Amino acid sequence: MGPTIHDVARLAGTSKSTVSRYLNGQQVKKETQEALEKAIKELNFHRNANARRLVLDRTNSIAVVVDNISNIFYSGIIRGIETVANMKGYNCVFLSWTSNYEDEISFLNLLYEGQVDGIILVSFQKRAKQDLEQIRSSSYPIALVGDHGEMDGIFSVDVDNAAGVYEIVEYLHGLGHRNIAYISGPDHAAANKYRFKGYLQAMEHLGLKHNPEWVMQSDWSNQGGYQAMKKLLQADGFTAVVASNDETAIGALRATQEHGLNVPKRMSVVGFDDITISEWVYPSLTTVRQPFQDIGMKAAQGLFRKIDGNAEDDGDNHYLLKPTLIIRDSCGKL
Known part of the structure; x- marks a missing residue:
């Protein structure tokens, strides 16, 4: 059996209750604290976690x-x-x-x-x-x-997913974009609803046209974004696309480049999340960072x-x- 608080108290020259108070984080005199720490180290004492849990009625x-x-x-x-x-x-x-x-x-x-x-x-x-x-x-x-x-x-x-996408649309609007497409995510993702809500709110508040043909769904994968962008490019007429996550945006970026459109001169692409690779694709991806x-x-x-x-x-x-x-x-x- 290992050393107990009785052993610590005896070696430190103090009472068992003083040892207990110290171990539970309560204040003791400086000289008492020094004696207790020395005794604990010398005895290689470790608190009995299970006993402490019973006393405090907590598991910590x-x-x-x-x-x-x-x-x-x-x-x-x-x-x-x-x-x-x-x-x-x-x-x-x-x-x-x-x-x-x-x-x-x-x-x-x-x-x-x-x-x-x-x-x-x-x-x-x-x-x-x-x-x-x-x-x-x-x-x-x-x-x-x-x-x-x-x-x-x-x-x-x-x-605040809605606020994040709202700020993206505002930023694109400030760059002169008026025809802005959107690639949404899967229905099982809770954020998908609010990100799309932010897009619709920003478009409405800025007086921009919401064209249903410029909204496409993806599964939030690179391949999903690639396929969604290829379909969007058949509609034409928009100058920017908001992808509802970065992987989708990276797929959309590749589809746009394969279509012969220069990013960002002919098409602007924005993501959401700021995953590590977003900084390393070409061109590096404008996005929204989550805290x-x-x-x-x-x-x-x-x-x-x-x-x-x-x-x-x-x-x-x-x-x-x-x-x-x-x-x-x-x-x-x-």
């Missing part, structure tokens, strides 16, 4: 559940969550639907079974209404990143307010963080 762990751990966009969100969790002295347990063969809502059992103190559900997919209703009715600490189904009573954080780390930090901060009992009506708050327009070389003036 949170779960972070993502729909696919290989999604490159989640790395920034995870960094943001970890930053806040580390400051709070918490560990993160990372789980993926694809590796655990579960649906998102089933991971709430981790909370109900007391394995974690809170849970952050991260997904860019649309969430089922019944799942959101279950989340809303739960009294446990839960935070969402992504779709909240426009449902009140749920704490969620996301990027992934800030999203993660905001979600974690909200979760810990719930864990600490200081939610302050956060259950009814939906935070939309503004993306940033990144201007590169794929757009030109008319």
Whole structure:
């Protein structure tokens, strides 16, 4: 059996309760702290985490559940969550639907079974209404990143997708473009609805013509963007295209160049997300950067307010963080 707090107290010349206070982060006299740290190091003492959990009725762990751990966009969100969790002295347990063969809502059992103190559900997919209703009715600490189904009573954080596309259209309008096409994404992606909404709102507010023939759907892949742009180019008449993600934009860029149109002299192309390769294609892609780390930090901060009992009506708050327009070389003036 390893050393106990009784051993630490005896070697440091203090009481067991003083050792306990120090280990739980409470203030002790400077000379007492020095004696305790020396004793802990000499004895190679480690706290009994399970015993501490029983005393505090906490695991000091949170779960972070993502729909696919290989999604490159989640790395920034995870960094943001970890930053806040580390400051709070918490560990993160990372789980993926694809590796655990579960649906998102089933991971709430981790909370109900007391394995974690809170849970952050991260997904860019649309969430089922019944799942959101279950989340809303739960009294446990839960935070969402992504779709909240426009449902009140749920704490969620996301990027303002509509504002991002709106700013893109405004930027193109400022360059003199009046005929602007759009390539949308798959229906299962929650952001798709709001990005298209931003396009329609900007076109209307700027008094620009919305031509249904200039709107094409893709699956948010390079190939999907390539095929969508080839179809758009048959319609002709537009001078710029807003692709609703960068992979689509890169496919559209290639289709445009193969069609014999110079980008950006004859056609302007814009993406969304600012993935790494966007800076390295030719011409480099103008796009919108999502604040992934800030999203993660905001979600974690909200979760810990719930864990600490200081939610302050956060259950009814939906935070939309503004993306940033990144201007590169794929757009030109008319």
